[in-house]
Amino acid sequence: MSYLVLARKWRPKYFEDVVGQDHVVRTLSHSLNNERLHHAYLFTGTRGVGKTTIARILAKALNCEQGVSSKPCGQCNACVEVDQGSYIDLIEVDAASKTKVEDTRALLDNVPYLPTSGRYKIYLFDEIHMLSGHSFNAFLKTLEEPPEHVKFLMATTDPQKLPVTVLSRCIQFNLRAMDNEEIVAQLEKILPDENVTFEPAAINAIARLSQGSMRDALSIVDQAISYTQGNLNEVAVRDMLGMLSHDFIYSILISIANRNAEELFQVVERMFERSVNIESALDDLLLKLHNLGLHKVAPNLVESRTDNVEQFRELAAVMTEEEIQLYYQIGLLGKRDLKLAPTARIGLEMTLLRMMAFHPGSQSDGKSADNSSSVSGKSNLNMTQGAQPQPKQAAALNQTGEIQSTEDWCHFASTAPNLKGMARQFANQVSFASREGNKIVLIAPPNASPSIMRPSNSETVQKVISEYIGQKIVLEVRQEATEIATPDEVAAKEHSETVNSAIERIKQEKIPKMLQQEFGAIPDPKSIQFPIDNPK
Ligand SMILES: [Zn+2]
Structure with missing residues (x-):
């Protein structure tokens, strides 16, 4: 007996065998079991997801000699012949090769005649969107009022090309692309039955390449069985598919x-010796980065489905979340621009170089913090960690313990060694108004909090000032509106000016400039920190 390709051999014969289209199967089964039948069904979805397969099962369910139900017997002539593709009342039309109106008219001429042996005469149009406009017009009349004994089943990958008048006369079922897990699960069921041994990583690679199409997955498996002589190991399968092995990605x-x-x-040189597919290599890289990103938030989940946990953990340990995000973004752009590159190899190399060039200098990796600026993965600028900048005036002030001015007051409030806790907060939130002899007048804002205005705070400040200037002074605190800035306000203004000037300088630097051009990144003011000694 000749070899039957897997996709045909394992094509589902019953609704319960259909994988990944539960929503369609459930609705169809319900209407069959209740004999609530429509005269036209449209199945849409990407290639290889089971559109014509479901249509054929439906044809069988409608014509099974045991009666209309969601579970055709599979034994009667109708069932057997539909499975064999020889059932006379199932007329399959490849619309792609019968686009002309003459073809459609010839088909429709036969519609009025009763079915030869079955309950219904069933027309199954594949790729129905390929029909010409005239063909659709000719078809529409029949679709509006078909004879009782006729059912139209249609399949298309491109429903948007169908006239609305046709769409509105069909019950439409959207078949979804299968996810990798569903394809893998199906392969795990099929392969032992075929006496084929396999490595999980090999069928994962196949599932990914088949992009949601079970038929494509099985075709690749057919090819891989010949290539590997029945032993689907990862290296050989990836080799056959021109895919990189995980060792390369690592x-x-x-x-x-x-x-x-x-x-x-x-x-990279070794990759090219193996003639890998560059686009699929970038996909592999992106997939790994995606998993690494997930690993940062859900390590157990990711490790449970990772083949080489040790390698994976090593990567996760040396890369920060920000790096992973940045590399992913660079990889995506690299893939998008691949077709514009002079050669695919150049496209790949430049993408990898860019990942290396934009290596974020985050402090958490302890590798790159220096005393100049560096770039974090979020395209923020992190300067060396240190204290917040002190007010400019304060830094330039006298060190002799004098209070004559707002500048002196700022200096006192931020540096007086015995000024602590709430008393220091009080000093920073009041304005210096005047000093006459041993009397100093301070002004607190009208909305100052009661805890700040507690007499104990001003008493402490009075005591500390007296020590500070070596002279007993009397403090008068008024609570009223004033234009005179408090030390806190001076510091805030200073800080904002310093940050703005830092941002301007950072924007002129090479890497931030490139990040801005490539990704529209801007420095995050909150991320800017200053060295202790040199705030400017
Ligand atoms: Zn039957």
Whole structure:
């Protein structure tokens, strides 16, 4: 007996065998079991998701000699012949090759005649969107008032090309692309039955490449069985598919993390010796980065479905969340621009170089913080950690313990060693108004909090000032509106000016400039910190 390709051999024969389209199967089964039948069904969805398969099962369910139900017997002539593709009352039309109106008219001429042996005469149009406008017009009349004994089943990958008049006369079912897990689960069921051994990573790779199409997945498996002589191991399968092995992806990311360009390009060289598909290599890289990103928030979940946990943990340990996000973004853009690159290899190399060039200098990795500016993964500028800047006036003030002016008051409020806790807060939230002899007048804002205005605070400040200037003074505190700035207000204004000036300087630097051009990144003012000694 000749070899039957897997996609045909494992094509579902009953609704319960259909994978991933529960919503469609449930609705169809319900209407069949209740004989609430429509005369035209449209199945839409991407290639290889089961549109014509479901249509054929429906044809069987409608014509089974045991009666209309969601569970055709599979034994009667009608069931057997539909399965074999020889049932006379199931007329399959490849609309792609019968686009002309003459073809459609010839078909429709036969519609009035009763079915030869079955209950219904069923027309199954595949790729119905390929019919010409005239064909649709010719078809529409029949679709509006079909004879009782006729059912139209239609399948298309492109429902938007159908006239609204046709769409509105059909019951439409949207079949979804299967996710990788569903395809993998199905392959895990099929392969042991076929006596094929496999590595999970190999069928994962196949599932990913088949992009939601079970038929494509099975075609690739057919090919892989020949290529690997029935032993689907990851290396051979990836080799056949022109996909990178995970070892390559790991080596690339480790080289980038270590900023080892030489090692990186040795890996790239080896990749090209194996003629890998560059787009799929970038996909692999993005997939790994996606998993690494997830790992930062849900490590157990990711590790449970990762093949090489040790390698994965190593990568997760050397890369910060910000780095992962940035590399992912760079990888996406690299993939988008691949077709514009002079060659695919150049496109890939430049993408990898960019990942290395934009290596964020986050402080958490302890590798790159220096005393100049550096760039974090969020495209924020992190300057070396340190204290907040002190007011400019304060820094330039006298050190002799004098209070004559607002500048002196700021200096006192921020540096007087015995000024602590609430008393210091009080000093920073009042304005210096005047000093005459041993009397100092301070002004508190009208909305000052009661805890700040407690007499104990002003008493402490009076005591500390007396020590500070070496002369007993009397403090008078008025609560009223004033234009004179408090030390807190001076500091806030100073800080904002310093930050703005830092942002302006940062924007002129090379890497931030590139980040701005490439990603529209702007410095985050909150992320800017200053060295202790040199705030400017
Ligand atoms: Zn039957």
